[in-house]
Amino acid sequence: AQKITQTQPGMFVQEKEAVTLDCTYDTSDPSYGLFWYKQPSSGEMIFLIYQGSYDQQNATEGRYSLNFQKARKSANLVISASQLGDSAMYFCAMSGDDKIIFGKGTRLHILP
Amino acid sequence: NAGVTQTPKFRVLKTGQSMTLLCAQDMNHEYMYWYRQDPGMGLRLIHYSVGEGTTAKGEVPDGYNVSRLKKQNFLLGLESAAPSQTSVYFCASISGSNQPQHFGDGTRLSIL
Numbered sequence: 001a002q003k004i005t006q007t008q009p010g011m012f013v014q015e016k017e018a019v020t021l022d023c024t025y026d027t028s029d030p031s032y033g034l035f036w037y038k039q040p041s042s043g044e045m046i047f048l049i050y051q052g053s054y055d056q057q058n059a060t061e062g063r064y065s066l067n068f069q070k071a072r073k074s075a076n077l078v079i080s081a082s083q084l085g086d087s088a089m090y091f092c093a094m095s096g097d098d099k100i101i102f103g104k105g106t107r108l109h110i111l112p
Numbered sequence: 113n114a115g116v117t118q119t120p121k122f123r124v125l126k127t128g129q130s131m132t133l134l135c136a137q138d139m140n141h142e143y144m145y146w147y148r149q150d151p152g153m154g155l156r157l158i159h160y161s162v163g164e165g166t167t168a169k170g171e172v173p174d175g176y177n178v179s180r181l182k183k184q185n186f187l188l189g190l191e192s193a194a195p196s197q198t199s200v201y202f203c204a205s206i207s208g209s210n211q212p213q214h215f216g217d218g219t220r221l222s223i224l
Binding site: 043047103 | 143145147152153154155156157160162168170171200202204206209210211212213215217218
């Protein structure tokens with residue numbers, strides 16, 4: 001069975017600092033994908049970054065990078081130079097066996 | 113291009129009433145998903161579909177039924193609503209496996 005875990009319910013970070021949001025996963029499927037989504041207070045789900053299980057390099061999208069450690073089954077999101085607008089809920093998700101499941105999320109607060 | 117449209121956006125029901133939530137996508141996507149989002153629980157997969165005429169159970173299917181008679185539509189039904197089904201419901205679609213999801217704006221459902 002697939003499982004995805006986010007162990008940080010909330011985080012407070014000073015503006016302009018880098019942030020790492022933790023995500024660990026478990027699956028027996030050799031082919032899977034890992035995603036991060038942002039949900040601001042307005043409620044919409046915003047796709048941030050994707051990493052495939054066979055990708056050799058860590059994914060990057062602007063200020064977002066995914067620190068993929070396959071042997072440790074972790075897929076942490078790194079946000080460089082955080083901004084006030086980064087304050088939101090962040091969800092890690094995993095695809096496999098036609099399903100896509102989500103972690104419980106981390107609420108990130110950026111402090112001015 | 114509308115993307116994923118959920119109808120209705122808000123609804124209040126009494127215990128025991130039935131209703132259907134509609135999800136429509138205009139991107140010709142094969143895969144569609146229904147989630148519920150509750151505080152502290154992240155998004156939990158209710159049911160999903162990998163193509164027209166197919167449906168499958170997710171993590172929390174009890175109390176819900178779904179149908180995918182047309183490729184563009186994925187309906188979520190509550191036959192006898194219970195207060196425990198008070199939640200925000202999200203629909204999502206993807207074109208193929210290991211692709212990022214396109215989400216609707218959500219339906220806020222309250223069961224009294």
